[in-house]
Amino acid sequence: MGxxxxxxxxxxxxxxxxxxxxxxxxxxxxxxxxxxxxDVTLAFACFFGIGAIMKKFAWLQLIILLVGSLIVIYMGINLLRSQTTDISAGDSELTLLKTITSAFVVIWFNPQAIIDGSMMLGAFQVTLPQSSYPLFIAGVGIASILWFIILDLVVSKFKDKFNAKVLRIINLVCGVIIILYGGKLLFNFITLLIK
Incomplete structure (x- = not known):
């Protein structure tokens, strides 16, 4: 499940x-x-009830959808506008604070992750006996750790295969996907607002 x-x-x-x-x-x-x-803290929050809070307060869901969609669109635009440099040079401009802030926004301000996580993990919580909660959520956390570390290691291992032009294409494709994703979230917000 993780x-x-x-x-x-x-x-x-x-x-x-x-x-x-x-x-x-x-x-x-x-x-x-x-x-x-x-990611793990969001999984814990989803499993233990953030979805229930969002379902109870429709206005909170609307705020998360609006703010989250605008942030996601902004991130996609920034990715499209970013200049690609030589990959081997590394990124010296990204500070620890900016990394933490961006990671927090990517995970916690992503309404789709909150909604999907709440539905997926919250649904499992309902079906499990309370005694198995710690084992289940620990498994989700371990899967998250393994997934992201393996993803990082595999991409890092083969990053020499990418030149600046290929990286620019990847950034453009990712930027467009992220903007479309943010647009979908904004559309969901408008749909909920109209209802």
Whole structure:
């Protein structure tokens, strides 16, 4: 279940892939650890009830959808506008604070991750006996750790195969996907607002 929660290509995966391609090995691993931390904390929150809170307060869901969609669109536009440099040079401009802030936004301000995680993990919570909660959520956390570390290692291993032109194409494709994803979230917000 943990792999099913993390494996679909989403913002967190794109964040880890981009870090593995553009940052030094040390920064890439640090970025992956930060993503894992926020991903696991979101999984815990989803499992133990953030979805129930959002269902109870429709206005909260609307706020999360609106703010999240605008942030996601903004991130996609920034990715489209970013200039690609030589991959081997690493990314010296990304500070630890900016990495933490971006990772937090990618995970916790992503309404689709909150909604999907709440539905997927919250649904499992209902079907499990309470005594198995710790084992289940620990398994989800371990799967998250393994998934993101393996993703980072594989992309880092083969990043020499990418030149600046290929990386620019990857950034453009990812940027467009992220903008479309944000647009879908914004459309969901408008649909809910109209109802």
């Amino acid at each position: 792999i099913a929660y993390d494996a679909p290509i989403g913002l967190a995966n794109l964040f880890v892939i981009n870090a593995a391609l553009t940052q030094t090995r040390r920064k890439s691993i640090l970025t992956t650890i930060i993503i894992i931390f926020f």
